[in-house]
Amino acid sequence: MLFNKRTERYFIWLFFPLALLLPLFLEQNTFYVSKLTSVMIFALFVMSLDYLVGRCGLITLGHAMFYGLGGYLFWMIAPEYEAVNFWVYTFYICMIAAAVALVIGFLVLRTSGIYMIMITLAFAQMTFYFFSDSIEFGGNDGLFIYVKPETSIFGLSFFDLDNPTHFYYLCLLSLFNTLVFFRLLIRSRFGRVVDAIHENPGRTTALGYNIFLFRLMSYVIASALGAYAGYLFTLQYGFVNPSMLAWTTSGSALVMSILGGMGSIYGAVLGTFVYEGLHYSLEHLTEHWLLFMGALIIAMVMLFKNGIAGYMEKLLEKRV
Amino acid sequence: MNTQVSLDIQVMLETQGLCKYWGGLKALDGVSLQFYDKQLHGIVGPNGAGKSTLLNLLCGHYKPTHGRIMHKGEAIEAIKPHAFARRGIGRSFQKTNIYPGASCLENCCVAVQRRMGGNFNLLRSRYSQKVLDEIASDALDKVGLGARRDQIAAQISYGEQRQLEIAMVLATAPQVLLLDEPMAGMGHEESQLIIELLNRLKREYCIVLVEHDMDAVFELSDQLTVMVDGQHLTTGTVSQVRDNPRVKEAYLGQGDEVF
Numbered sequence: 001m002l003f004n005k006r007t008e009r010y011f012i013w014l015f016f017p018l019a020l021l022l023p024l025f026l027e028q029n030t031f032y033v034s035k036l037t038s039v040m041i042f043a044l045f046v047m048s049l050d051y052l053v054g055r056c057g058l059i060t061l062g063h064a065m066f067y068g069l070g071g072y073l074f075w076m077i078a079p080e081y082e083a084v085n086f087w088v089y090t091f092y093i094c095m096i097a098a099a100v101a102l103v104i105g106f107l108v109l110r111t112s113g114i115y116m117i118m119i120t121l122a123f124a125q126m127t128f129y130f131f132s133d134s135i136e137f138g139g140n141d142g143l144f145i146y147v148k149p150e151t152s153i154f155g156l157s158f159f160d161l162d163n164p165t166h167f168y169y170l171c172l173l174s175l176f177n178t179l180v181f182f183r184l185l186i187r188s189r190f191g192r193v194v195d196a197i198h199e200n201p202g203r204t205t206a207l208g209y210n211i212f213l214f215r216l217m218s219y220v221i222a223s224a225l226g227a228y229a230g231y232l233f234t235l236q237y238g239f240v241n242p243s244m245l246a247w248t249t250s251g252s253a254l255v256m257s258i259l260g261g262m263g264s265i266y267g268a269v270l271g272t273f274v275y276e277g278l279h280y281s282l283e284h285l286t287e288h289w290l291l292f293m294g295a296l297i298i299a300m301v302m303l304f305k306n307g308i309a310g311y312m313e314k315l316l317e318k319r320v
Numbered sequence: 321m322n323t324q325v326s327l328d329i330q331v332m333l334e335t336q337g338l339c340k341y342w343g344g345l346k347a348l349d350g351v352s353l354q355f356y357d358k359q360l361h362g363i364v365g366p367n368g369a370g371k372s373t374l375l376n377l378l379c380g381h382y383k384p385t386h387g388r389i390m391h392k393g394e395a396i397e398a399i400k401p402h403a404f405a406r407r408g409i410g411r412s413f414q415k416t417n418i419y420p421g422a423s424c425l426e427n428c429c430v431a432v433q434r435r436m437g438g439n440f441n442l443l444r445s446r447y448s449q450k451v452l453d454e455i456a457s458d459a460l461d462k463v464g465l466g467a468r469r470d471q472i473a474a475q476i477s478y479g480e481q482r483q484l485e486i487a488m489v490l491a492t493a494p495q496v497l498l499l500d501e502p503m504a505g506m507g508h509e510e511s512q513l514i515i516e517l518l519n520r521l522k523r524e525y526c527i528v529l530v531e532h533d534m535d536a537v538f539e540l541s542d543q544l545t546v547m548v549d550g551q552h553l554t555t556g557t558v559s560q561v562r563d564n565p566r567v568k569e570a571y572l573g574q575g576d577e578v579f
């Protein structure tokens with residue numbers, strides 16, 4: 001389904017100003033600021049998955065591999081007791097994750113459909129067991145990050161990562177930039193070919209495109225951004241842990257993407273906030289929250305055919 | 321209906337002993353043919369004769385079991401499927417093969433963009449180059465779909481979708497056009513339009529036309545090949561083929577009185 005730009009614009013104009021002002025009202029309550037930060041980080045991750053699944057038609061159950069890799073990579077390449085530069089390490093981590101994605105994508109993208117789901121899952125599980133079984137990487141407990149990076153650009157520092165409100169704004173900025181980037185990407189010439197491949201790969205080959213290369217490029221981009229989200233997660237909590245790599249992480253991200261409206265990109269934010277909102281409120285109401293949550297998610301997915309984004313668009317269209 | 325075979329006529333595409341087997345089924349069995357530039361080569365034969373299979377091999381969609389495909393003297397049967405289109409071998413399919421969710425213009429834009437470059441440009445807007453839209457528009461005008469430009473491809477009529485597919489192939493600026501029953505399912509007026517179009521195009525391109533509408537094939541073909549059961553029966557001018565007793569036999573054997 002082609003999502004229309006107007007609803008997306010409404011969403012952007014509603015969500016981001018609100019998110020910008022919110023910390024002013026939550027000044028005393030760093031708990032909520034941190035909670036919202038972590039949801040935004042995961043929304044960024046879901047967004048990168050949404051691009052792959054919804055826009056490129058590449059269904060993966062191994063995306064969490066890159067989420068976890070973002071964290072572990074930071075631990076591996078940064079010195080333990082020295083503050084490194086946040087932006088420089090963002091660049092490093094995205095580049096290394098991209099290189100890993102290039103290799104894995106090269107193997108994974110030779111398959112499609114159910115086979116691709118199985119192979120991505122296999123790679124993710126291999127990575128999961130590699131990190132959770134190795135003593136050097138802290139096994140099941142993971143590893144601590146003792147020193148957070150500093151964020152200066154040419155000697156000017158805007159964010160202090162230890163300050164929850166600052167970190168909140170950094171993540172909000174990241175989410176906004178990622179959304180803008182994906183909008184440009186979808187509109188681009190590259191995006192035209194990606195849309196064509198998604199709708200009719202055979203036709204696109206017959207027109208002379210090497211569809212493998214376009215899929216590989218998309219996979220690399222989405223994986224690098226997924227790793228960036230994992231890197232932010234690690235900086236927020238000060239640790240890395242194999243559960244970041246678990247297939248359940250990929251699974252919940254996939255559910256959030258479907259809930260939000262697959263392929264709409266901005267729907268990833270909606271899906272993640274609704275999912276996490278439900279999770280948070282139900283968890284406090286009942287011990288059996290998972291059961292209710294599952295039922296609610298199933299109901300919503302069945303009710304909103306194209307996710308929350310699709311539903312909103314239908315509502316807005318009716319009124320015009 | 322006569323072709324003046326002059327010396328400067330060039331073999332554009334050639335098959336040598338081309339075979340395609342599906343398990344024990346010989347869909348195509350040792351077919352050797354030559355397709356000339358600036359000519360229209362018709363291919364007829366009963367259902368299951370292997371006509372679509374031949375086109376699918378010529379455009380790289382299938383790999384041959386045996387045999388060669390030569391394009392301008394180079395063997396191309398082993399190259400990647402997308403490389404066929406890059407060499408200028410364009411294809412329309414028997415089963416309509418378009419982007420149903422996109423506008424007619426966008427369908428053609430995808431076809432044009434490949435040779436305009438910048439396909440890996442991640443940030444440049446797909447709408448930024450006027451020329452691209454213009455070439456795509458021209459292709460639509462050529463097949464008589466100019467008025468449908470901004471309509472979603474799924475919403476135009478079946479015949480128009482067939483026309484759109486030809487427009488997409490033209491938009492790739494091919495040298496060879498492989499057309500698999502382009503007029504199937506079209507109304508009389510639409511067919512007439514395509515016949516006129518092909519009559520114009522055959523002076524510029526090498527066209528291979530598989531078609532069930534015999535009147536159309538007879539009118540258009542410079543060369544005509546009859547295939548039966550995966551095998552080549554005969555090739556020649558339309559009158560040569562019509563007078564061939566084996567052709568009558570093959571068709572009468574099928575109970576199909578077209579000649």
Ligand SMILES: Nc1ncnc2c1ncn2[C@@H]1O[C@H](COP(=O)(O)OP(=O)(O)O)[C@@H](O)[C@H]1O
Nearest residue numbers: 342345347365366367368369370371372373374
């Ligand atoms: N993908 C395929 N798998 C198996 N058999 C096929 C396939 N494609 C075509 N065939 C068989 O090859 C034969 C020739 O088919 P085709 O080339 O489509 O004939 P035509 O286009 O002349 O009607 C038919 O018997 C058909 O069943």
Ligand SMILES: [Mg+2]
Nearest residue numbers: 371372373414
């Ligand atoms: Mg056929």
